[in-house]
Amino acid sequence: MTVEQTGAIDFIHVAKVSGDIRLTIVDHLPWNKDEGAHLLLLQKKLNNYLEFIESGQILEQIPDARNRKMVINLVGEYPLSDAAKVFLKKADDLASKELGISLIFSLRHPA
Secondary structure (H helix, E strand, O other): OOOOOOOOOOEEEEOOOOOOEEEEEEEOOOOOOOHHHHHHHHHHHHHHHHHHHHOOHHHHHOHHHOOOOEEEEEEEOOOOOHHHHHHHHHHHHHHHHHHOEEEEEEEOOOO
16 A cells, blocks of 8 residues: 555554554655645545544554554655655644644665
């Protein structure tokens, strides 16, 4: 699954070292084609992940997730565009402040 399947959760796992719950979004799309559409897909996907956590659906799949830190990890094939960096920063600030959920980005194949 990828960022294009906005209604799906791509991957969930428990981080071995920290014990955090990691929910991963796989983003294989380049940012230089249609940045606006790409941002909209990412926003929909993030909203789906946040709803999955807030509604308690995550506890149905991982009952051990209760009282653990939640981290949404965006794994990109391409570096973030400037607009995507701003968007992700704002989304992280809001999710962290309101829900205690962190958003991070990692490049799939760092240089």
